[in-house]
């Protein structure tokens with residue numbers, strides 16, 4: 119039987135995951151011939167990183183990347199890769215356990231009465247391997263975790279309020295609440311005629327002994343928890359009585375919160391924070407029940423922004439909706455259309471499902487930090503494994519267009535793929551990795567010595583970026599060599615049978631205009647699933663976090679990952695754990711490494727021939743970064759300032775630059791290219807996401823964090839699930855993908 123030829127366009131997480139699973143079966147080469155086409159010199163896409171040979175082989179990234187302990191599919195995939203790669207024990211990062219370390223210390227910044235206050239959160243670690251987890255939880259379990267949180271926060275609140283010498287007992291408000299209580303208690307007693315004894319006893323007594331029952335919110339929350347554990351067989355909360363009781367109790371708790379805690383919120387951070395968490399849990403519980411998410415699926419609330427949904431369900435607008443945890447979530451998913459920080463927009467279903475999964479489904483740490491650049495930890499091992507398995511890689515191939523068959527009577531097919539061959543290599547293949555202290559890594563620049571000399575010189579002399587959409591390389595090349603860059607056209611039936619399109623959503627309009635002209639749903643996806651530019655900078659420093667004045671150190675001694683801070687660059691992560699993977703002189707090396715990241719404000723992307731667009735945008739990012747240091751970091755790094763002036767000497771400079779120019783030796787970037795823009799989940803967009811085989815083209819498989827996966831958000835887990843789904847449609851593997859159906863009516867969440 120002739121082998122099926124599969125071409126994979128792009129080498130990001132999704133495309134590479136599809137390749138890993140397509141080649142899982144050891145006889146795969148009897149069935150398939152697989153070639154990856156990647157623009158520029160490295161795999162990774164938005165997750166690509168590079169080593170800078172001129173500055174200590176430092177790690178330069180697109181922005182901060184962390185994994186979550188709930189990334190069940192991602193950890194399964196990476197475990198498979200490391201296990202099969204079987205690196206020698208004495209190699210750095212020889213196993214996935216060495217490559218990832220659990221991380222629990224998260225910090226949120228609150229802006230209260232014109233001052234930044236720091237809210238450190240040390241999440242508990244939970245035994246187990248994230249790869250053994252599941253995202254397929256039923257609605258009841260999700261609700262259970264919400265109520266467990268609520269219980270915890272109510273306990274804290276009651277104690278704290280007591281300490282603050284406030285009345286804690288709900289019956290102090292008895293006269294005010296009495297008629298409502300009586301009404302609802304009757305309703306509940308009627309509703310609970312036939313439920314389990316314990317719960318029924320409890321609620322029956324409500325009828326006669328209101329005073330006892332409502333004596334303490336703590337008891338109420340405990341009873342609610344208890345009810346949930348008794349009813350855990352009712353996976354999708356089918357029983358209307360249960361819903362009524364849950365709804366009723368959380369509303370009562372809400373009333374208590376508002377009457378007892380509200381006056382203390384500004385002055386008492388512990389009460390404020392517990393209030394925010396309790397209030398959010400109540401609003402989410404109320405909303406999930408009221409909007410019938412238990413039967414309609416999380417997709418049913420994607421027609422509203424998460425913050426608006428919280429408001430609609432009674433969350434306190436000032437304290438809870440605009441709270442640090444909520445803003446931190448928007449920051450995490452860069453959830454700002456066009457990078458306009460006043461326009462937060464994330465689908466309520468996507469956000470609430472993601473939050474619940476991230477909190478409920480994790481193993482190890484709530485987060486996991488990679489122990490080198492994302493390229494080194496993810497894409498080098500994947501590349502080495504795939505190469506070893508016999509997958510072919512063609513670097514420096516820039517896809518320009520996918521073309522539909524014009525004469526096909528029955529099938530819609532991709533008939534041609536047109537690419538530019540960006541460079542000519544000295545030999546037939548390109549060996550893309552460099553060795554940094556024993557670790558195979560991607561460089562920040564092409565390995566020019568493998569490119570024909572005249573082209574390599576021209577590229578360097580003109581500072582050409584082969585990853586840029588706005589590159590003037592075609593003009594520079596033509597001016598020098600008198601002819602255009604060569605192109606390659608792959609033909610269906612001859613060069614390929616199936617196409618995996620792993621390039622990101624914002625590229626579709628540029629690369630597939632003829633396809634979307636024929637396929638309305640594909641067009642809708644290309645236009646409705648939006649993406650946003652991002653910006654990032656990294657600082658190598660002479661002082662540790664403590665020396666800079668950041669003194670919140672948890673028991674674990676972990677360095678913070680901090681969010682909901684001032685815009686831009688709302689996120690700071692202390693990443694000095696990476697320094698030992700870099701290669702600095704022993705007698706003069708940085709002591710600290712800080713990553714900053716956020717969405718980037720841009721609502722207008724010019725045509726391809728506006729060559730200076732990326733440089734202009736990068737200059738703005740530099741200004742943003744300088745502003746951040748000059749004006750914003752003092753609350754976190756007080757010791758980095760002389761008076762109100764940032765002390766530039768805290769920045770490491772290998773070449774001993776002075777003053778603000780020390781920043782020039784740091785790293786900053788703007789991610790504006792279509793495929794580099796972060797994929798958003800704006801209100802009402804999930805419905806336009808197609809499945810991997812959802813276009814009208816029978817030989818086209820779309821893959822990436824922008825397709826319909828069951829996560830529907832821009833993250834590694836969604837990209838991995840997409841890659842798995844692509845492979846499964848083609849070859850049946852992997853059989854199991856966790857968490858695919860959360861958005862479906864009656865789906866296993």
Ligand SMILES: Cc1cc2nc3c(=O)[nH]c(=O)nc-3n(C[C@H](O)[C@H](O)[C@H](O)COP(=O)(O)OP(=O)(O)OC[C@H]3O[C@@H](n4cnc5c(N)ncnc54)[C@H](O)[C@@H]3O)c2cc1C
Pocket residue numbers: 127128129130131132133155156157161162163164165180181182183184185515516517518620621622625652653654715789793794795796821822823824832833834835837
């Ligand atoms: C700054 C930033 C920080 C992030 N932080 C996190 C995080 O902490 N945790 C998390 O889970 N997720 C994070 N993400 C999201 C995560 O990076 C993405 O979800 C994931 O990398 C998407 O993978 P993908 O395969 O869908 O697409 P991509 O990574 O976009 O892959 C597309 C591929 O196509 C290639 N390509 C593009 N154009 C062409 C062309 N014309 N010809 C050939 N090849 C082409 C690209 O080079 C790339 O290889 C972050 C994203 C950004 C931008």
